[in-house]
Amino acid sequence: MVNLRELSKYPERFTGGHRLCAGCGAGIVARQVMISTCDIPVVVTSATGCLEVSTTIFPYTAWKNSFFHSAFENSAATCSGIEAAYKSLKLQGKIKENIKFIAFGGDGGTYDIGLQSLSGAMERGHKMLYICYNNEAYMNTGIQRSGATPKWAHTTTAPVGKMCHGKRENKKDLTQIMIAHDIPYVAQTYVGNWNDLISKVQKALSIEGPSFINVLTPCRLGWNYKTDNIMTVSRLAVDTCIWPSFEFENNIYKINVIPIKKKPVVEFLRIQGRFKHLFKPENIHILESIQRRVDNKWELLKRKAS
Amino acid sequence: MIKIMYPKGKLVTKTGNEIMAEAMRQIEPDVVAAYPITPATEIMQIFSQFVSDGTVKTEYVAVESEHSAMSATIAASAAGARAMTGTSSQGLCLMWEMLYIASGLRLPVVMAEVNRALSAPINIHSDHSDTMGARDSGWIQIYSENSQEAYDNMIQAIRIAELAKLPTLVTTDGFIISHCMEVVEVYPDDDVKEFIGDYKPDRYLLDIKRPYTLGSITLQDYYFEHRYQLAKAMIDAKCIILDVAKSFKKKFGRKYDFYETYMLDDAEIAIIIMGSTSGTVKVVVDELREKGIKAGLLKIRIYRPFPVDQIAKDLAHLKVIAVMDRADSCSGSFAPLYLDIISSFYVSEILNVKIVNYIYGLGGREISTAHIFDIYKTLDKIALGLEKPFKQVEYVNLRKTNE
Numbered sequence: 001m002v003n004l005r006e007l008s009k010y011p012e013r014f015t016g017g018h019r020l021c022a023g024c025g026a027g028i029v030a031r032q033v034m035i036s037t038c039d040i041p042v043v044v045t046s047a048t049g050c051l052e053v054s055t056t057i058f059p060y061t062a063w064k065n066s067f068f069h070s071a072f073e074n075s076a077a078t079c080s081g082i083e084a085a086y087k088s089l090k091l092q093g094k095i096k097e098n099i100k101f102i103a104f105g106g107d108g109g110t111y112d113i114g115l116q117s118l119s120g121a122m123e124r125g126h127k128m129l130y131i132c133y134n135n136e137a138y139m140n141t142g143i144q145r146s147g148a149t150p151k152w153a154h155t156t157t158a159p160v161g162k163m164c165h166g167k168r169e170n171k172k173d174l175t176q177i178m179i180a181h182d183i184p185y186v187a188q189t190y191v192g193n194w195n196d197l198i199s200k201v202q203k204a205l206s207i208e209g210p211s212f213i214n215v216l217t218p219c220r221l222g223w224n225y226k227t228d229n230i231m232t233v234s235r236l237a238v239d240t241c242i243w244p245s246f247e248f249e250n251n252i253y254k255i256n257v258i259p260i261k262k263k264p265v266v267e268f269l270r271i272q273g274r275f276k277h278l279f280k281p282e283n284i285h286i287l288e289s290i291q292r293r294v295d296n297k298w299e300l301l302k303r304k305a306s
Numbered sequence: 307m308i309k310i311m312y313p314k315g316k317l318v319t320k321t322g323n324e325i326m327a328e329a330m331r332q333i334e335p336d337v338v339a340a341y342p343i344t345p346a347t348e349i350m351q352i353f354s355q356f357v358s359d360g361t362v363k364t365e366y367v368a369v370e371s372e373h374s375a376m377s378a379t380i381a382a383s384a385a386g387a388r389a390m391t392g393t394s395s396q397g398l399c400l401m402w403e404m405l406y407i408a409s410g411l412r413l414p415v416v417m418a419e420v421n422r423a424l425s426a427p428i429n430i431h432s433d434h435s436d437t438m439g440a441r442d443s444g445w446i447q448i449y450s451e452n453s454q455e456a457y458d459n460m461i462q463a464i465r466i467a468e469l470a471k472l473p474t475l476v477t478t479d480g481f482i483i484s485h486c487m488e489v490v491e492v493y494p495d496d497d498v499k500e501f502i503g504d505y506k507p508d509r510y511l512l513d514i515k516r517p518y519t520l521g522s523i524t525l526q527d528y529y530f531e532h533r534y535q536l537a538k539a540m541i542d543a544k545c546i547i548l549d550v551a552k553s554f555k556k557k558f559g560r561k562y563d564f565y566e567t568y569m570l571d572d573a574e575i576a577i578i579i580m581g582s583t584s585g586t587v588k589v590v591v592d593e594l595r596e597k598g599i600k601a602g603l604l605k606i607r608i609y610r611p612f613p614v615d616q617i618a619k620d621l622a623h624l625k626v627i628a629v630m631d632r633a634d635s636c637s638g639s640f641a642p643l644y645l646d647i648i649s650s651f652y653v654s655e656i657l658n659v660k661i662v663n664y665i666y667g668l669g670g671r672e673i674s675t676a677h678i679f680d681i682y683k684t685l686d687k688i689a690l691g692l693e694k695p696f697k698q699v700e701y702v703n704l705r706k707t708n709e
Contacts, residue, residue, distance in 0.1 A: 041514040045381070053523045061519035066511040068384055069521035070377060070407045077374035080367060081339060081381030081389070086512055088336040088365035088387055095386075097514055117377070120370030 002036075002198045010038050011064070018062040019054040023227030025191040025217035025234065026051045026106075029133045032194050033102065034065070036201035041099045043068065043082055047075035047109030050140040050219075051133060073113040076121035076130055079103035083126045100205050101128040107148035108138045111174050115147075122181045122210045129204045130212045132174070135219035143222040147172045150242075152286055153274045155222070160277045165286060170293075178212040179248050185211035187247035189256075191218060192234035196245055196256055203247075216243045224273025236268040241298040242290075246305065253305040262298070265291050308454050308489045311559030315491040322483035325453045325490050326392065326418040326476075327352035329460035331362055332498040335416075336387035336505075339367035339378035344430045345480040346394040346420035372397035376404035376415075383413040384520055386510030388464070391415065394480060395422035398436045402443070405473070409444025409536055411520060414467035414474070414505075417445075418460065421581065421632075422480040423669040431670020432480035434581065437609075438633035438642045444536050446474040446543055447610040449580040451566075453478070453488040455607070458560055461493075464502045465550045470543040479582040481670065493558055501557055540611045547608055564613040566605045567620060569595060573602025575685035576621065578647060579630040580606040583666070583673050590678040601682050612646050618654035625689040626660045628681050630702075632667045640699055641665050660688055660695040666702035677702050 013034035020027040030051060034042075043066045046052040052069045055062035070078055079101050089095040103121075105114050110132040118130060137155050138144040145155040151170045154160045158167040178186045184207045187200045197215065204211035218225065218234050225233045237243035238257050242265055245257040266287055269275040278286050310317065320328065326349045330338070338357075340350040357366040365387075369375045375391050382389035393401060398419060408415050423429040424436055437447055448463060450456040459476040467474040478484050509518060524532055544564075551562040566584075569591050570576060577587050584605040594601040604621065621627060631641030639645070644663035651659060664681060667673045681702070687693040 043385070043511050043514075052521075056519050056522040058522040058524040058528050061522065063519050064517065066514070066517040067519040067521075068381065068511055070380055070384075070411070071403055074374060074377035074404070077369060077377040078381040080369075080374075081337065081378030082385040082511060084337045084339065084365040084367045084378065085382040085385035085387035085389070088363065088382075089385075089512060091365075092336070092363060095512055099512065099514060116370060117374050120374055123370070124367065 002195050002202065007035050007038070007198070010035070013037065013064040015062045015064065017060070019057060020050065021220050023220035023230045024050070025135065025219065025230060026133045028191050029131070029197070029215050029217050030055070030104070032197050033131060033201050036198045037100065037205065040205070041065070041097050043099060043101055045069065045075050045079045045082065045103045047105035047114055048072035049106040049109055051104055051106065053140065072109055074117045075103040075105040075109060075114060076118040079128045079130070080121040080124060080126040083128055101126070103128055103130045105130070105132055106140070107132060107134040107136055108146045110134070111147040111172060119181065122178065122183050122212065125209050127208065128210055129201065130210070132212070132214045133217040134214055135217045135222060136171070137219070137222050139219045139222045148174065152278055152290065154277065155274070165277060165283065175214045183211060184209045185247070185249050187213045188216070188243065189213060189245050190216040190234050190238055190243060192231040193238070193245065193257065200247060222274065225271050229271055233268070233271055236263065236271070239263045240265045240268045240294065242268055242294050244298065244301055246301060253301070255301065255305045265294050308491055310491055312491065312493055314497060315493050315558070317489050318492050319487055320453060320490055321348070321485050321487055322453045322456055322478040323348035323420070323485065324352060325457045326460060326478065327356070328492060329457050330390060330418070331356050332495050333390070333460070333464055333502060334362045334499070335364055335390040337365045337367065337379070337382035337389040338391060339369050339375045339382065339389070340391045340393070341369055341372045341375045341397060343372070343394050343397040345422060345484045346392050346397070346418065348484070349392045349418050349420070372400040373404060376401040376408065379415050380404060380408050380411065380413055383415050384411065384511050386507050386512045388505040389415055390417065392418035392420070394420040395424055395436045398440060399424065402440070405440055405443040405445060408473040410532070412471040412536070412539065414471055416460070416463045416467050417473070417475040419475045419477045420480045420484045421477050429669040430480070432482050433668045433670070434632040435634070435668070437475065437477055438635070441610055441642060444472065444540065445610060446470065446472050446547070446608070448474065448476045448608055449606060450476060450478050450483065451582060451584045451605060453483060453490045456483060457490055457492065458554065458558070458562065461498055461501060462550050462554050462562065466543065466547055468505060469546045469550070470539060472539055472543055477581070482582040497557070501554070544611050544613065562607065564608045565617065566607060568603040568605065570602035570604055570620070572600060574600040574625045575627070575682060575689055576602040576604060576624050577628045577630055577678070577681065578604045578606065578643065580609060580643065581632060583630070583632070586673060586675055587678055590675050590682065594682055599682070599686065606643065609643070614646065614650045614653060617647065618650040618656045621659065622654070622656045624659050626662070626685040626695065628662050628664055628685055630664045630666055634665050634668065662688070662695050663699045664702050665699050671703055673702065
């Protein structure tokens with residue numbers, strides 16, 4: 001449990017004035033992650049994407065700590081290079097401070113083009129926290145489908161058409177893929193529960209070795225919700241169990257947020273334009289299939305966590 | 307024959323890869339990140355053993371691809387470490403995106419590059435297609451004729467890269483140098499360390515008292531200036547390269563320049579070439595000289611930055627020149643080195659020298675003294691007016707039909 005009063009004593013390390021959209025989740029994730037570090041020195045890397053281009057428009061920066069970006073698919077490899085430099089310079093006595101390393105990537109830079117780099121860095125055991133701010137499509141380039149896009153969502157490269165109801169394939173379960181890497185800490189969280197997110201980041205940073213957190217991060221443009229609905233839509237993902245908040249540590253699953261009453265998944269889908277087509281009368285069977293899939297996966301997770 | 311030039315030096319017998327690894331041991335970078343690829347694998351294999359034995363303090367990152375090798379090396383350099391890597395061929399291709407980022411961010415990464423042909427078809431033997439493809443990436447490129455040069459070039463590359471704030475690669479020809487045993491003069495560890503000095507970056511990510519953002523997006527208002535600064539750094543690197551060569555000569559005794567001239571002063575015909583085949587050409591030049599034919603050689607050592615304002619002046623007295631490229635740019639025009647040489651002649655307003663272009667040795671195709679003799683014979687005929695200089699690329703030792 002995190003104490004907000006304590007956290008508020010530390011200066012902001014991710015400042016306002018960046019160019020992320022109103023109603024975007026990425027800025028909230030970045031700010032809360034940086035708040036989690038309190039006064040621990042950190043170096044941050046980022047994949048190319050919304051977060052990076054909107055926060056580092058030369059000659060400005062929103063980052064009060066060292067921040068490094070080089071390309072799209074290599075945030076994890078980049079972070080591992082910095083961590084290797086740190087280990088070397090620290091052993092030689094050239095650096096005194098204890099520094100932590102955080103790599104950011106969107107779902108495109110994490111699930112797809114950056115998966116190899118991420119997998120390699122996790123396998124090599126670099127002491128770093130990788131955070132995927134997962135908005136479930138390539139939002140920076142204009143809402144193209146990714147491996148994280150849920151089935152039936154409308155995107156510009158799997159658009160709804162006369163013959164097609166959006167993306168035809170299920171998203172990959174990257175959190176499970178990361179668990180399969182046998183690393184010390186893996187978690188899922190979401191925007192709209194600062195306590196859950198900050199607790200997980202602090203736990204991940206306190207662990208020796210690599211850790212991975214997959215943060216469901218609403219995108220106003222790509223998900224097509226009302227700007228002020230960002231927290232509602234994100235919390236509904238957890239309340240409907242389509243995106244459970246859980247962690248995996250020492251081979252034990254723990255569900256961190258169990259809804260008092262599990263809501264029907266349509267409540268999450270209905271307020272997003274990307275699922276609008278599913279609410280036509282002829283598509284009711286699709287909504288039912290989504291509900292069945294959510295139910296099955298939720299039951300499976302509960303069994304793992306029992 | 308390699309002789310002792312430095313009183314404290316000693317002669318050892320090593321392959322090109324072994325000597326590259328030996329140079330890296332003496333340099334002892336803070337971080338090395340690399341991925342195996344034939345024929346460069348051995349360099350990292352040998353170096354890993356140094357790490358495992360505690361001979362070096364280097365943090366070794368055995369990454370999962372060359373893209374990550376270059377990404378991690380760049381990041382380590384940005385973090386404040388002296389960082390090195392090595393690769394070849396397809397590995398360099400996979401690094402392509404990151405090569406431009408290393409130079410664009412002005413990071414003094416140093417790479418041992420073993421020249422190998424590019425796929426397809428797949429081939430593991432030597433030509434210069436890999437590094438020629440990277441010629442516009444903002445890396446300083448240093449080519450070596452033999453293991454001694456590879457060793458000396460690696461030591462100089464560290465100082466050049468750090469003074470110029472430009473990434474630098476040193477090449478050897480795959481198998482021909484990388485796997486060939488040669489006698490090399492090596493210098494004591496302390497003397498090499500003293501020559502390269504400590505790495506003291508102005509700004510680095512791990513300097514938490516002065517944090518900064520590196521790798522920003524720069525748009526229409528700044529991008530052009532940033533790229534211009536890179537281009538200017540490459541021009542400014544020319545002086546740095548010569549200064550480092552001068553201090554290297556003073557310290558260790560061997561002379562280095564942008565290029566080496568061999569029997570060129572009074573030559574009438576000459577070959578311009580780079581890499582290991584220079585040695586073959588020297589043998590032929592010696593034999594031709596015995597016959598009274600005024601043949602010479604110019605061997606390129608520094609290909610990037612290219613000494614465009616100087617090279618033609620040293621060649622102005624010649625009648626005919628053959629530029630021999632070990633890479634084909636498949637451009638419908640000429641090969642890379644030829645085009646650079648032609649530019650130098652044009653801007654130097656030297657327009658009376660006939661210059662022809664040969665492509666040789668792709669995928670390790672044999673290039674023997676007989677082939678070189680034939681080329682000099684052709685140059686001689688052109689010089690005597692018996693043949694006209696050809697106006698397209700000629701291919702050496704190539705089956706052109708279904709032979």
